[in-house]
Amino acid sequence: MSTAAPSRQRVARPRPARLSAVDVIRVGGSGLRSRPVRVFLSALGIAIGIAAMIGVVGISTSSQEELDRKLDALGTNLLTAGPGQSFGGDQAHLPDEAVGMVAAADAVESVSAVGRVSAEVYRNDHVPEEQTGGIGVYAARTDLPRTVGAQVVDGRWLDAANARYPCVVLGARAAAHLGVHRADPGTRVWLGDRWFTVVGVLAPNELVPELDSAALVGWPVARQELGFDGYATTVYTRAEESAVGDLQGVLGATVNPEHPNEVQVSRPSDALAAKQATDDALSGLLLGLGAVALLVGGVGVANTMVISVLERRAEIGLRRSLGATHGQIRTQFLCESLLLSALGGLGGVVLGIAVTAGYAGYQGWPTLVPLWATVGGVAATLVIGGLAGFYPAVRASRLPPTEALAAG
Amino acid sequence: MTPPVVELSGVSKTYGGVTALAGVDLVVRRGELLAVVGPSGSGKSTLLNLMGTLSRPSCGTVRIDGHAVQELSDRELSALRASTIGFVFQSFHLAPGVPAIDAVADGLLYGGRPRGERRRLAERALRRMGLGHRLHNAPHQLSGGEKQRVAIARAVLGDPPLLLADEPTGALDSRSGAAVMDLLHELHRAGTTVVVITHDRDIAASLPREVRIRDGRVERDSGVPVGGAVGG
Numbered sequence: 069m070s071t072a073a074p075s076r077q078r079v080a081r082p083r084p085a086r087l088s089a090v091d092v093i094r095v096g097g098s099g100l101r102s103r104p105v106r107v108f109l110s111a112l113g114i115a116i117g118i119a120a121m122i123g124v125v126g127i128s129t130s131s132q133e134e135l136d137r138k139l140d141a142l143g144t145n146l147l148t149a150g151p152g153q154s155f156g157g158d159q160a161h162l163p164d165e166a167v168g169m170v171a172a173a174d175a176v177e178s179v180s181a182v183g184r185v186s187a188e189v190y191r192n193d194h195v196p197e198e199q200t201g202g203i204g205v206y207a208a209r210t211d212l213p214r215t216v217g218a219q220v221v222d223g224r225w226l227d228a229a230n231a232r233y234p235c236v237v238l239g240a241r242a243a244a245h246l247g248v249h250r251a252d253p254g255t256r257v258w259l260g261d262r263w264f265t266v267v268g269v270l271a272p273n274e275l276v277p278e279l280d281s282a283a284l285v286g287w288p289v290a291r292q293e294l295g296f297d298g299y300a301t302t303v304y305t306r307a308e309e310s311a312v313g314d315l316q317g318v319l320g321a322t323v324n325p326e327h328p329n330e331v332q333v334s335r336p337s338d339a340l341a342a343k344q345a346t347d348d349a350l351s352g353l354l355l356g357l358g359a360v361a362l363l364v365g366g367v368g369v370a371n372t373m374v375i376s377v378l379e380r381r382a383e384i385g386l387r388r389s390l391g392a393t394h395g396q397i398r399t400q401f402l403c404e405s406l407l408l409s410a411l412g413g414l415g416g417v418v419l420g421i422a423v424t425a426g427y428a429g430y431q432g433w434p435t436l437v438p439l440w441a442t443v444g445g446v447a448a449t450l451v452i453g454g455l456a457g458f459y460p461a462v463r464a465s466r467l468p469p470t471e472a473l474a475a476g
Numbered sequence: 477m478t479p480p481v482v483e484l485s486g487v488s489k490t491y492g493g494v495t496a497l498a499g500v501d502l503v504v505r506r507g508e509l510l511a512v513v514g515p516s517g518s519g520k521s522t523l524l525n526l527m528g529t530l531s532r533p534s535c536g537t538v539r540i541d542g543h544a545v546q547e548l549s550d551r552e553l554s555a556l557r558a559s560t561i562g563f564v565f566q567s568f569h570l571a572p573g574v575p576a577i578d579a580v581a582d583g584l585l586y587g588g589r590p591r592g593e594r595r596r597l598a599e600r601a602l603r604r605m606g607l608g609h610r611l612h613n614a615p616h617q618l619s620g621g622e623k624q625r626v627a628i629a630r631a632v633l634g635d636p637p638l639l640l641a642d643e644p645t646g647a648l649d650s651r652s653g654a655a656v657m658d659l660l661h662e663l664h665r666a667g668t669t670v671v672v673i674t675h676d677r678d679i680a681a682s683l684p685r686e687v688r689i690r691d692g693r694v695e696r697d698s699g700v701p702v703g704g705a706v707g708g
């Protein structure tokens with residue numbers, strides 16, 4: 069004892085060395101490398117959750133992007149005005165001079181109109197009367213395409229000349245229903261108990277879908293031959309982009325100064341955006357399901373880690389005998405858990421992007437996965453890995469070395 | 477004068493009601509090679525774990541390489557094991573699928589040396605154990621004797637002053653066992669202090685010092701042979 073006392077002062081207390089970051093990751097990964105199937109399966113659980121969430125966010129972002137592009141192309145500056153109910157409850161009509169009044173208003177780029185004609189259109193004169201196919205006949209002003217952005221895919225639009233004669237231009241759906249694929253002088257349809265020649269077919273137009281199922285004839289011929297009363301039923305107005313909101317407020321009064329309340333004004337691009345908003349509710353639900361899947365994946369990782377610690381007691385004891393501290397054992401298993409779930413997270417991000425790209429490609433949309441979703445997904449997996457691995461890691465580090473060694 | 481490598485005084489260890497060690501005094505000086513023998517359950521492994529700082533005594537003092545174990549925190553004990561003590565176990569504790577050189581290199585993982593150096597030392601230690609041709613073999617490709625030599629290489633690659641072996645030949649046939657004992661002798665000649673637990677009377681008899689344990693007490697200690705204790 070007497071020799072030991074002075075020696076105690078000489079000896080410096082031992083200090084544990086730090087593991088380098090590379091060693092921490094290597095050691096954490098070593099437990100994964102030896103159990104590839106289990107690692108794959110528990111990473112898959114996380115991956116499915118992340119992929120579901122990335123997919124939902126990606127698909128809804130892509131469809132939003134598609135909508136934005138579409139609105140960019142179609143313009144959000146189109147307003148429609150139509151007759152609502154009169155105060156007495158009967159169908160009101162717009163005044164004769166409505167189009168002219170709108171055209172004279174400030175900030176209006178162009179105006180056009182159609183008027184409903186109470187006639188039906190059929191493929192030929194043998195079709196039973198009730199089979200109208202929902203196709204409405206309208207008198208259209210010749211300046212309609214410029215205002216609504218209608219595209220003629222075949223033939224041509226109505227002009228001052230043929231607007232006087234029994235000529236018709238069909239919307240895309242109407243053409244398909246009537247079996248018309250080409251507009252040529254021989255193509256005729258039975259409209260208002262007489263033959264009309266199809267001079268043009270329109271492309272589908274999402275901003276004014278009512279034109280898709282319309283048969284459009286000239287204003288003069290409608291009045292002369294089809295008993296059209298000459299009142300516009302929808303006035304289409306393109307306004308300067310910056311003034312659309314203001315104009316929307318006063319359009320009713322402009323169209324019908326005497327009964328502004330009888331005028332229904334709407335902005336078709338709003339309807340498109342509203343459709344998108346209903347999809348958002350569904351996205352929220354799917355996102356929730358993805359979160360549940362992710363949670364289940366996290367439980368899977370926790371389970372894998374608990375089993376891993378139980379199975380590797382001998383390894384833990386050995387590492388302690390080699391000089392690992394509590395903390396280093398804890399770090400090892402925490403790192404293993406983080407790597408495991410990060411693996412799942414990265415797999416899930418790749419899978420989610422693939423799902424988004426696949427679906428968007430199928431729909432003809434641009435593929436867009438927001439960076440925040442990708443980063444958020446990986447960050448979420450790290451949080452999950454940390455939570456799932458915490459308890460097993462603490463247990464591993466608390467294992468007494470002798471007991472751990474006895475297990476092997 | 478350097479302190480003894482191991483110094484136990486009045487050391488007891490109880491597990492609940494079971495007394496595994498009762499008042500053991502033992503001094504192991506630098507450069508010794510000794511056998512710890514005794515019947516099963518007599519407390520040999522318990523003694524070795526105390527010498528290896530893997531557990532703390534219930535009472536008495538344990539001093540390893542001059543450090544009083546009761547004064548050190550768990551972190552400090554870990555550091556002491558990393559720098560001072562090498563362990564060899566009856567079951568080799570080699571992770572499946574890990575090549576010998578990597579398993580051995582992990583012997584210095586917690587010593588704070590860079591990986592390249594660890595691997596270089598591992599290769600040297602394996603060559604020293606006569607396993608230069610087995611560097612990249614996984615445990616399932618090695619014989620029992622080879623596995624134990626890998627485990628010894630892992631224990632000694634940092635040149636720890638103290639090597640503790642708990643029945644290192646227990647799982648080996650007599651020829652592999654003899655090869656392992658030859659290695660331990662060689663390490664002893666090179667200056668390492670070696671404590672070997674063994675059931676094998678012949679092995680025990682072949683070592684310079686024999687400590688016999690029974691019922692948790694030192695029953696007989698052949699003592700430090702003349703000239704054998706003077707290390708550095």
Ligand SMILES: Nc1ncnc2c1ncn2[C@@H]1O[C@H](COP(=O)(O)OP(=O)(O)OP(=O)(O)O)[C@@H](O)[C@H]1O
Pocket residue numbers: 491492494495496514515516517518519520521522523
């Ligand atoms: N963790 C423990 N908990 C309870 N009792 C224990 C524990 N470890 C050892 N013992 C008891 O302490 C006594 C000594 O055990 P120890 O393992 O040291 O014996 P041993 O001499 O190494 O035996 P063997 O030759 O069979 O390995 C035994 O009675 C054993 O049951």
Ligand SMILES: [Mg+2]
Pocket residue numbers: 520521522642
């Ligand atoms: Mg034992």
